[in-house]
Amino acid sequence: MNINEYKEAVLGDIRVEADVNISDPTSEFIKYATGLLETAEEFEDFIETYFEATGNRNRKMQIDGFTYDEADESCILAITDFTNSDDLIPINNGEIEKLYGRLETYVIHALNGFIRTRCEESSEGYGFARTIEERIDRITKFKFYILTDKVLSNRVKTIKTNPIEGKDVEVNVWDLTRFYNLVKSKMQKEAIEINICDYMDHGLPSILAVDCKEEKYKSYLTAVPGNVLADLYIEYGSRLLEGNVRSFLSIRGKVNKQIRSTILNKPEMFFAYNNGIAATATAVEYEIGENGLVITKLKDLQIINGGQTTASIANAVIQDKKDVSNIMVPMKLSIVDTEKAEEIIPVISRCANSQNKVDEADFFSNHPYHIRMEQYSRKIFAPAVDGNQYQTIWFYERARGQHTQEQIKLTLAERKKYLLKNPKNQVIKKVDLAKYMNTYDGHPDIVSKGAQYSMREFASRIDKEWNKSDAFFNEYYYKKTVSVGIIFKETEKLVSNLGWYKEIKAYRANIVTYSLAIIFNYIRNNTPTMTFDFKRIWNNQKIYKELEEQLEILTKEVFDFITRKDKLTMNVTEWCKKELCWTRAKAEKWTITSSFLRTLIPKEEEKTEIKEETKNRKIENEINVEMEVYKLGAKYWGNILTWGMKRNIISPMEQSILKIAANMELSGKFPSVKQCLTLLKVKDKVHDEGYSA
Structure with missing residues (x-):
């Protein structure tokens, strides 16, 4: 697929959507572009909105969306230049400067009070302007994103930016070529390439501690000057933090009091008091001179443990104007081959964080829950509807960008066939699933806090439920989850096309999650047998019709509720994040129609189906366990028995079960399901102790 074919494919999808x-x-292009950038971890929890106004001296201001990075306190705003043309059209310096000027004018007018006093209060653009005004002392920088389906002209030079209220402004132009390259690169975020010599003379003195050629892995030990670490964080922000660390940092609050106290009061003792940071990179350049090995360049540097340390040092520079050059931060730097980075870095991250209060839910990407949902999504076909003669699947993305990646090497004809079976509007991302099920379970306040927070809370809950009984997550659960997703998506479309919403075009995300949570909460508490x-x-x-009619009534009531004058914060979006907002919503009297209530079914019907599917899932689990033991073979279990007995790490009961497995081909006796489960636990135990087949 070349760039022309890529544009044709993207425009085709956008027009269909x-x-x-x-x-x-244009709205669909914004969703597409920001979706790619969220997947590539450029930013998180982007809120699409359209805000346009004329400010002082007839200056135009406009934003098409925004987000606030809690990890590095940067303020992110986006504007779009979408042509919807089949041709490749260049974008030049003048056009970029014009778009930049509209974003800059928005921020200036947010800070000088113009938007607060002269613009419509009901818009999300107004609400975010208030947020900028309130947080200006904390904001570290402004990041402007210009999103376009044009191609950046070769004549485009660096855009000159002026600080706003003393805060630096960074401009990122994402044109068609840049999006194309991102998709081709398997949806990895753009690599950070750092020349260490730009930050310190001669480079970073280091020791090569491990060189494992078989795993294509190296590890260096070094100490990074505090000012270098702060400068890197100030320049690259949360892009420097591995995803799980970023999520952990933004939720926990970034400045640790003890770390801060050491920085401010005993900086010379920082090396002694602090455990330092762990980091990864995919490539390293170094020189060897009189003073030994010195690292000069790093590619795709990611801090996987020590985000709080890094952010606290940067905060001391930004907020306290502290000289941190006399602070030395211990660092273990792991260099992982690009091909193995996605496999190895999460494991390193999990192990590096094992001593901190970062639970398994933080590393939810590889949880068996995800694997099972992915498996169901590839084999369970949705019923053919609307006269179609073919069935489709709901494509669950366990890994980022799977749906897009599987199309890259296809011809146009193959791609059309692929999209018939796997339509783009039936892709469910992990964060989407969390949003749907958090809404169903009655947590619209958590959903309103953004995709990453919502995902973390959902992961924690699912992990506990999975450990109780993974058989609950069966085929019925999968279909129910997809159904909640269908309801959510259909409600979004319904709200967008209601007359009252077209006038304000704001808070759709909050309206949808609260409306659906209210319906499900009402059913649980008021219809005990249905x-x-x-x-x-x-x-x-x-x-169906009765649900649609119910939603038309309820969504307007919810909008009136969340924008009511008795809300505790001026910013509606912030109000919806509060538990008190949901508490009040549950106590509110809502209009629930009798025609909708008549569509409910007896609870016993659902219980019967859940019971049947749970039983089927348990049988399938047992078969899978037995198959795994059988595939590993008698010789494998015999070797584990010998190895484990020599080291005295397996119990007499485990020895007896291993003997059954080791002799199953000769005796014809196969271990029971319960014994197979024990065997797999023994397998994990001996591998942890150093056994390798």
Whole structure:
């Protein structure tokens, strides 16, 4: 796929999405572009909105969306230049400066009070302007994103930016070529390439501690001057932090009091008091001179443990104007081959964080829950609807960008065939699933806090439920989850096309999650013998008339509720994040129609189906366990028995079960399901002790 074919494919998808969602192509392009950038970890929890106004001296201001990076306190705003043209059109310096000027004017007018006093209060653009005004002392920098389907002209020079209220402004132009390269690179975020000599003379003195050629892995030990670490964090922000660390840092609050006290009061003792940081990179350049090995360049540097240390040192520079050059921070730097980075870095991250209060939910990407949902999504076909003669699947993305990646090497004809089976509007990302199920479980306040926070809370809950009984996550659960997703997506479309919403175009995300949470909460608490008919949604792959009518009424009531004057914060988005908002919502009297209530089904029907599918799942689990033991073979279990007995690490009971497995081919006796589970636990134990087959 070349760039012309890429543009044709992207525009085709955008135009289809606009038709399906009854929206406009520009809005769909914004969703597409920001979705790619969220996947590539450029930013998180982007909020699409359209805000345009005329400010002082007739200066135009505009934003198409925003987000706030809690990890590095940077303020991110985006503006779009979308042509919807089939041709490759260049974008020049003058056009970029014009778009930049509109973003800059928005920020200036947010800070001088113009938006607060002269613009419409109901818009999300107004709410974010208030946030900028309130947080200006904490904001470290402004990041402006210009998103376009044009191609950056070779004549484009660096955009000159002026600080706003003393805060630096960084401009990122994402044109069609840059998006194309991102997609081709397997959806990895753009690598950070750092010349260490730009930050300190001669480079970073280091010791090569490990050189494992078989695993293509090296590890260096070094100490980084505090000012170098601070400068890197100030320049690259949360892009420097590995995803799990960024999530952990933003939730826990970034400045640790003890670390801060050492920085301010005993900087010379920092090396002694602090455990330092662990980092990874995919490539390293070094020189060897009189003073030994010196690292000069690093590619794709990621801090996987020590984000709080890094942020605290940077904070001392930004907020306290502290000289941190006399602080030395211990660092273990692991160099991992690019091909193995996605496999190895999460493992290093998990191990590096094992001493901190970062639970397994922080590393939820590889949880068996995800694997099972992915497996179901590839084998369970949704019913054919709307006269189609083919069935489709709901494509669950366990890994980032899977759906897009699987199309890269396809011809146009193959891609069309692929999209018939795996339509783009039936992709479910991990964060989407968390949003759907947090809404269903009655946590719209958590959903309103953003995708990453919502994902973390969901992961923690799922991990506990999985450990109780993984059989609960069966085929019925999968279909129910997809059905909740269908309801969520259909409600988004419904709200977008209601007359009252078209006038304000704000807070759709909050309206949808609160409206649906209220419905499900009402059913749980007021109809003890009845429940929602998810099977009807799955069979029809859409919502039905009575539910649609109910949502038309309730979504307007929810909008009136969240914007009411008795809210505790001026910013509606912030109000929706508060537990008190949800507490009040549960106590509110809502209009629930009798026609909708008549569509509920007896709870016993659902219980019967859950019981049956749970039973089927347990049988499947047992078969899978037995198959794994059988595939490993009698010789494998005999070797483990010998190895474990020599080291005295297996119990007499485990020895007896291993003997059954080691002799199963000769005796014809196969271990029971319970014994197979024990064998797999023994397998894990001996591998942890150093056994290798």
